[in-house]
Amino acid sequence: MSSFVKNAWYVAAWSREIGRHLTARTILGENLVFWRRQDGTPAVLVDRCPHKLAPLSIGTLVGDDLQCGYHGMTFSGSGQCVRIPGQAAIPPSACAQSFPLVERYGAVWIWMGDPALADAQHIVAVRHYGEPGWALVDGQYLHFDCNYLNITDNLVDPAHTTYVHKNTIGNAAAEDVSVKVEQGDNQVLAYRWVNDSEPVPLVKAMGNFTGPVDRWQYYYLHLPSVSCVDFGSIATGREHSEQEMDAGLRSFSYNFLTPETETTTHYFWLHLRNYHADSAEASTQVARLMTDTFLEDAAILALVQREQERTGVREFVRLGIDNAPARIRRLIARRQEAEQAATATSPAASQTAVA
Template structure:
């Protein structure tokens, strides 16, 4: 397939995307670009998240350059005031307010420690379809994450997460070894989901996993482990990794993971533009929940891993832009990423006007 489709969006709009961590949105104006749309977010005095188009009805000045008065946004250019429903409530030097004076309101919902935003048709925004990411703020799990700006198309990160064989090569000093690239795997898919499963039995753990196992069980020195990777994609761009290691032969493949470590690494990739995205990630564990030092150490180790991916993906984006007609070739290891892309493409196709769909 070609790496580019001229004049075609690479992301669906009728979908929930993570717009921000809950902690990022306060009673102050916070601008962010999502799916090529300029948006300004804030919380009302009651704590409800609000997302408005970041452009004043009057002269398109960014509302994020203004300020809040109570729960209303004051444009910093000419002083028009807009309420949380996007309706203008004040115009300078006149009593009559033009009835068309409003800005777009985007559906915004707070769930799982994030503010989720729907950039498409508001009538289709059903909060029940937000992906289940309860590990992020489940008290039975501990860990931290951040948002990493990425100068690449969001689908490159989805590809990266759906094919963890790259760990052998990109992350060979942290989470990768030859076992990852050599192990067999299975891929399944649904209407909006895809899953890749891989087990590596009786292997030496890479440094990251040796550290986690030592923290959990107090083990020092070399041991063999059974390692698993369950990669779970939910459209359009949520990927949760159920990953871990357990002492070899203690029953992990049969369901007993008690002699090991379990992690859930939740990733949310939100398109900013066709060439950039917001990469939200959080790593959660179900052991030593009160160990703040382990939380920081694990977060920093994962941040270093993300930085290695970032270097590769930015270089890939630059290569794609330099050769827009180049073709992507697929290997067996790309099966999970191919299903994710098929699902994304179906969502994008469904949003095209009927006339355009008929023409295609």
Template sequence: MTTFIRNAWYVAAWSGEVARTLFKRRILDQPVVLYRKEDGTPVALIDRCAHKLLPLSMGQLVGDNVQCGYHGLEFDCSGKCVRVPGQAMVPPKAAVRSFPVVERYNAIWIWMGDAALADPQKIHRILRYDEPGWSVIDGRYQRHLADYLNIAENLQDPAHTTFAHRSTIGNPAASEVPVKVEQDGEHVVSWRWTNDAPPPPIDRKIGGFSGMTDRCQFYNYFAPCVARVDVVTMEAGQEHTEENMDRGLRAYSYKFLTPETATTTHFFWLHVRNFGAGDTALEAALIAGLDQTFDEDNAICSALQREQEATGVRQYAFLAIDAGPSRVRRLLEQMAAAEAGTDHQPKETA
């Protein structure tokens, strides 16, 4: 069984990717075409004409309608065929599926499941977004050559950072600190405090720390597709209150995982921070460093994917540090199985 969970909001694209042109992207192994209406509202349709299945993305926009590039059939924003050149009657089956979309946080979110369940209130809330004193980096995208389950496990695994990210976020002082794990419904969090230790290179550079620090990493996973790593670096010896943490370096690093296929994933990332507002050089360095970090994750997860496919085995041995990653995978598999057993599966059109 493919572990796709359709009744959820996924990031389909950053807002700047979708304009008055036809933009295609494969999501949950379905071809989707996105565009904007003349008033700027985003639209998403199945990228497959109801006639002979030519991708609609090979056509063009006619006002707010998509015109197929093969025989000129036109489909409105709801997916209804409104024109067939050369005949007055539109066949009843000449319709394509439309998907609910919402634009929020400079991203276009799509619901691939039962449209009747698409409640915009269920879109994940991004902490501190647009709040005074907090800066946002968004619009970042990578294509990862791994199953989103492997990526989800990686994003729930603080232990790997010491070894996989030596030149960026890795901190050797944390390697022996045990990881704690908690789960509340569809939210899993793994975390650890590394106290009275030298800061990692990136924090030393940005924060100017000269002495020992306390550093926390909270790896949150909100099933099925949102990861948030809360990172705080503060001078050692302080009480770990919200107020003191806000006085240190604090960032919320978001990753939105949108499965492309069973073995590839759209990896969107967004970063909210309380330091370096207006510092363009710092922002460029952060972007470069985070892109490098996520490239390193991509290399690791892609290699895992290849070996898993070659052997048919996910892993041979289990370690204590696997508690968080294993919970996330189990949760996603349970959610997919539960959804497959309901009647809330979309009927394919075109």
């Protein structure tokens, strides 16, 4: 059974990736082709001509439309066939599937579920985006060789940082600090404070703390697969309030997970910080550190995925730290059941065929 949730907005690409050329990408197991119309609006179709199923991504852009590279059928961005060479009549069934797209936060978002439910209001709000005093590192991409749920597990699991990220964002001080979990309708939050401890390597490099710090990690997972990590440090003794946290060294790391296949995931990320906000060098340093950190996750998750596939088992024992991941998987399973129930009661999708 598929692990995907279809009724959700996913980042399909960074805006800069989509232009006056054809970009092929697989999302939720479906092959897609993206381009921009002449007015700059993005377009997407299933990367499959309804005639002989040639990939449309090997075709050609003709004005706003996409011409198949096999026999020249031409489709608008909405999927309508606008031309069949050598044939005047265009059968109504001669169309390719398209999907709603929205551009926000420098990214193109796609909705591959029921188009009637595609409301852009449901795109996650990125905190402090575009605000003065907050530096942005964006346009970042990694490819993970694992199912996206192994990454959502990881992104609400502060405990692994001590071991996987000892060279970047973790240290041994947090080893025995337990994690608290809160659950809403559309999100799960795992968080903890590690008090009166030595700053972790990243904070040491970026902050100017002279003594011990209180460090927080708030791991939000907005269903199905947008993660926000609120991470920072304040001098020990300061109040644990939003105001003091904003005055300390603080960052928000957003990870937009877009399932590619059941065993691979697109990992788009951006990062906002309130320290050295005007420094390009700091941005480069943050990009490098975060990339190194996420590659540490990618390496262990690829190995986890491989063993899960080999054994057919996801885990043999459940620990206390699995509370948040287990909640996410339960909530996602519920969404999938609801989607499947809705699909079962709707009329079957018609096949597209060319007469």
